Amino acid sequence: MTPPKERGLVVEGLRKRYGNHLAVDGVSFTLPAGGSLAVVGESGSGKTTTVRMLVGLERADGGTVRLDGRDRSARARGRAERLARAREIQMVFQDPYLSLDPRVTVSGCLDEVLRLHTGLDAAGRRAGVTDLLDRVGLGAREAAALPRGLSGGQRQRVALARALAVEPRVLVLDEAVAALDVSIQAQILDLLREIRREAGIGYLFVTHDLAVVRHVADDVLVLKAGTVVESGPVDRVLDSPEHPYTRLLMDSVPRRGRLPLG
Amino acid sequence: MTTTLTTVPHRRPGLRRLRLLGQGPLFAASVAVLVLLVPAALLAPLLAPYDPEALDLGASLVGTSGDHLLGTDQSGRDILSRLLHGARTGLLGPLLVVGVSTLLGTLVGVVAAWRGGWADTLLSRAMDLVFSVPGLMLAILLVAVTGPGMTAPVVAMSVAYTPYVGRLVRGIARQEKARSYIEAYVVQGWSGWTVCVRHLLPNIAPTVLAQSAMNFGYALMDLAALSYLGFGVQPPTADWGAMINEGQGAVLQGAMLPALAPSACIVLAVVAFGIVGEGIADRIARREK
Amino acid sequence: MTTAPDTPVLEIDGLGLRLPDDRAARPILDGVSLTVRAGETVGLVGESGSGKSVACRSVLGLLPRGARTTGRVLVGGEDVLTMGRARLAALRAREVAMVFQDPRASVNPLRRVGDFLTEGLRASGTPAAEATARAEELLDAVGIRDPRGALRRHPHQFSGGMLQRVVIAAALAAEPALLVADEPTTALDVTTQAEVVSILARLRAERGTGMLFVTHDLELASAVCDRVYVMYAGRIVEARSTGDLFDRPRHPYTAGLLACTPRIEAGAPAPRPVPGRPVSLAEAPPGCSFAARCAHAVARCTEEKPEPARHGDGFAACHRADEGIAL
Numbered sequence: 001m002t003p004p005k006e007r008g009l010v011v012e013g014l015r016k017r018y019g020n021h022l023a024v025d026g027v028s029f030t031l032p033a034g035g036s037l038a039v040v041g042e043s044g045s046g047k048t049t050t051v052r053m054l055v056g057l058e059r060a061d062g063g064t065v066r067l068d069g070r071d072r073s074a075r076a077r078g079r080a081e082r083l084a085r086a087r088e089i090q091m092v093f094q095d096p097y098l099s100l101d102p103r104v105t106v107s108g109c110l111d112e113v114l115r116l117h118t119g120l121d122a123a124g125r126r127a128g129v130t131d132l133l134d135r136v137g138l139g140a141r142e143a144a145a146l147p148r149g150l151s152g153g154q155r156q157r158v159a160l161a162r163a164l165a166v167e168p169r170v171l172v173l174d175e176a177v178a179a180l181d182v183s184i185q186a187q188i189l190d191l192l193r194e195i196r197r198e199a200g201i202g203y204l205f206v207t208h209d210l211a212v213v214r215h216v217a218d219d220v221l222v223l224k225a226g227t228v229v230e231s232g233p234v235d236r237v238l239d240s241p242e243h244p245y246t247r248l249l250m251d252s253v254p255r256r257g258r259l260p261l262g
Numbered sequence: 263m264t265t266t267l268t269t270v271p272h273r274r275p276g277l278r279r280l281r282l283l284g285q286g287p288l289f290a291a292s293v294a295v296l297v298l299l300v301p302a303a304l305l306a307p308l309l310a311p312y313d314p315e316a317l318d319l320g321a322s323l324v325g326t327s328g329d330h331l332l333g334t335d336q337s338g339r340d341i342l343s344r345l346l347h348g349a350r351t352g353l354l355g356p357l358l359v360v361g362v363s364t365l366l367g368t369l370v371g372v373v374a375a376w377r378g379g380w381a382d383t384l385l386s387r388a389m390d391l392v393f394s395v396p397g398l399m400l401a402i403l404l405v406a407v408t409g410p411g412m413t414a415p416v417v418a419m420s421v422a423y424t425p426y427v428g429r430l431v432r433g434i435a436r437q438e439k440a441r442s443y444i445e446a447y448v449v450q451g452w453s454g455w456t457v458c459v460r461h462l463l464p465n466i467a468p469t470v471l472a473q474s475a476m477n478f479g480y481a482l483m484d485l486a487a488l489s490y491l492g493f494g495v496q497p498p499t500a501d502w503g504a505m506i507n508e509g510q511g512a513v514l515q516g517a518m519l520p521a522l523a524p525s526a527c528i529v530l531a532v533v534a535f536g537i538v539g540e541g542i543a544d545r546i547a548r549r550e551k
Numbered sequence: 552m553t554t555a556p557d558t559p560v561l562e563i564d565g566l567g568l569r570l571p572d573d574r575a576a577r578p579i580l581d582g583v584s585l586t587v588r589a590g591e592t593v594g595l596v597g598e599s600g601s602g603k604s605v606a607c608r609s610v611l612g613l614l615p616r617g618a619r620t621t622g623r624v625l626v627g628g629e630d631v632l633t634m635g636r637a638r639l640a641a642l643r644a645r646e647v648a649m650v651f652q653d654p655r656a657s658v659n660p661l662r663r664v665g666d667f668l669t670e671g672l673r674a675s676g677t678p679a680a681e682a683t684a685r686a687e688e689l690l691d692a693v694g695i696r697d698p699r700g701a702l703r704r705h706p707h708q709f710s711g712g713m714l715q716r717v718v719i720a721a722a723l724a725a726e727p728a729l730l731v732a733d734e735p736t737t738a739l740d741v742t743t744q745a746e747v748v749s750i751l752a753r754l755r756a757e758r759g760t761g762m763l764f765v766t767h768d769l770e771l772a773s774a775v776c777d778r779v780y781v782m783y784a785g786r787i788v789e790a791r792s793t794g795d796l797f798d799r800p801r802h803p804y805t806a807g808l809l810a811c812t813p814r815i816e817a818g819a820p821a822p823r824p825v826p827g828r829p830v831s832l833a834e835a836p837p838g839c840s841f842a843a844r845c846a847h848a849v850a851r852c853t854e855e856k857p858e859p860a861r862h863g864d865g866f867a868a869c870h871r872a873d874e875g876i877a878l
């Protein structure tokens with residue numbers, strides 16, 4: 001019984017099996033429109049598989065995914081549906097050194113997206129590219145550059161601009177700041193906060209870093225071996241974790257003058 | 263993340279940046295051989311001092327002289343002229359083989375890698391099947407059916423070389439497909455076809471072409487072997503493989519050049535293509551790191 | 552090896568390292584000095600390109616190709632940079648051990664873990680049975696259950712965390728005086744990291760091994776290390792005891808790093824980014840290499856390289872460190 005106007009991303013009972021191994025086992029959550037949800041877990045917890053199913057890079061074996069009431073669980077049929085789904089959810093990947101085509105310049109990379117998703121003419125797209133680069137803090141020098149001429153942080157900004165070009169409702173950030181130096185990571189987190197404030201995009205943060213979670217998410221979902229062990233508002237979960245595994249994660253975080261786990 | 267010495271890691275550059283001469287004297291010499299060979303073949307009618315098929319029984323097995331730089335064969339034909347003309351069939355055959363097998367192999371490999379699942383299984387098993395039939399045998403069978411000439415060996419070799427390219431392409435295309443820039447295009451809503459043609463293929467092209475350069479040498483050798491056995495180009499047309507065959511009799515009469523000269527040409531061309539192909543592949547591998 | 556009891560296990564003294572001019576405009580390392588005493592854990596913290604990995608590899612005499620060095624790297628009083636090949640091999644076999652970031656890359660995947668652990672011991676003349684017994688003991692010390700069974704298994708049968716324990720066990724086999732750990736937990740999950748770090752800490756306490764701990768993670772360094780050296784663009788910009796460094800950083804870069812590291816405590820302030828980006832190898836700014844990103848830079852900072860000067864129990868290389876800038 002879906003209400004007539006369901007808002008946000010609703011995931012119910014998502015499952016994925018590889019051979020005999022259940023990678024994702026009945027994961028459900030809701031991301032309200034414009035909200036920010038962190039999916040945390042260690043390697044093998046199924047967090048990356050979960051979001052890859054949301055964006056259509058993996059096929060789910062069961063469960064449903066709906067965005068604003070529209071179902072997107074089945075394979076997209078035809079170009080129109082493919083593009084409509086792309087405008088719903090976009091993704092920023094972990095490794096900035098692999099996430100841009102080495103042969104395409106920064107402006108070319110953004111121009112392609114605008115050509116696919118908007119009816120703009122060449123001049124309009126040029127203005128769009130400049131505007132997008134401006135939003136992520138890049139200028140004309142970077143626009144003309146190939147990815148190999150950019151630093152990791154700059155590449156991640158380009159990847160972000162490329163995702164924003166589609167004007168998605170939800171942005172999936174798969175360990176998007178994990179590969180960056182800490183001073184650059186803070187810049188990108190700042191930028192993400194600003195974009196969310198302006199554009200009202202919902203964020204789905206996939207991360208292993210609980211300290212980052214504290215600063216970017218409203219809610220958090222803790223995954224272990226493909227199942228949700230705990231979820232709730234960030235402050236509640238991090239300050240008084242209920243599940244032993246969440247407590248273990250919290251105790252493992254290194255803190256000043258105290259060896260993790262004592 | 264580790265501290266690396268390079269500020270900006272260099273990744274695949276495309277073909278343009280593969281400098282041809284920075285790789286030692288052997289590589290440079292091989293490039294030079296290929297650079298000389300191609301115009302020699304193209305301009306053979308202009309360069310050749312004699313008609314390669316003109317018989318002059320009075321001048322049979324003349325040694326090196328001012329008139330005939332490499333002497334003549336048993337029928338008195340000028341060997342240099344025959345070598346130059348032979349380069350045309352010698353290079354055209356492998357060119358067709360490599361062209362067709364690269365196209366077919368790339369198509370099969372990319373489809374197998376991109377679709378995965380049953381399509382991958384089917385195409386991979388099909389390639390294994392072709393692999394299990396020796397190329398030379400396939401050619402001889404085909405010649406037996408269609409009669410001698412260039413066509414049957416070239417068709418057979420194209421089929422036989424396709425799985426080599428197909429396997430290579432499948433492997434690197436799978437690797438490339440898993441890279442997040444390709445996935446990003448999929449998430450953006452591009453069709454699989456567009457992503458493959460515009461982004462995946464250009465990025466794997468240098469590696470594939472390096473392999474094709476090596477295949478060129480092997481195909482040249484295989485086709486020469488077929489001509490030598492009498493299954494390929496038919497006399498009196500000049501062809502390196504056929505020339506060795508015809509020169510065998512001359513060896514018994516003490517004249518080495520009619521067989522030796524075409525043999526040297528084959529060895530030189532095959533080795534040059536091998537070194538150039540491998541050199542390019544090495545450069546790509548180093549860049550990949 | 553006979554050394555006076557108060558000789559540091561590692562003393563790097565004014566280490567400079569340059570690459571040929573076409574590969575880097577600035578020195579990779581410039582006047583790096585640090586000491587590690589027995590039983591002490593010393594952190595070397597910096598971002599990518601800071602030179603921390605190059606510095607720690609120099610301790611084993613592993614230098615980038617074509618590098619020219621100045622200064623000294625003394626291990627137990629002997630200079631590694633001038634050592635002959637045989638002496639260097641002996642040093643790597645017995646006195647200094649290294650643990651790298653990726654355990655899979657430092658273990659031969661085709662050989663059993665037992666071979667990996669005993670080969671060093673066998674090479675130095677230990678009989679086979681004794682070496683095996685010792686290997687079991689070591690695996691037990693790093694918390695691997697069923698050490699006897701583990702010896703017969705292959706690296707792919709271990710998880711990343713378990714394999715890193717094996718690597719640590721192998722590093723300890725020769726009872727080295729110094730352990731160099733280059734981002735030993737970066738590739739591991741947070742719970743595994745916690746286990747590995749506590750094993751390292753316990754072993755250090757039991758055996759009195761000196762440890763140079765290289766990391767980009769300030770929070771981790773603050774949990775593990777007694778003293779911390781902070782590197783930026785090939786220079787050590789600040790060094791002092793951990794508590795003091797984190798409470799009262801004197802160098803604006805240290806302060807910036809602290810402010811931009813996300814903290815997990817409730818009510819912790821949001822991470823504050825350091826503007827700009829690290830100096831690349833192609834740039835060679837004349838003054839302080841952090842000046843372009845520094846909120847406190849004055850004209851002098853872009854003209855004159857600040858020399859390290861003593862402040863409290865450590866030192867800082869900043870023209871304005873005296874002024875007690877509120878950071």
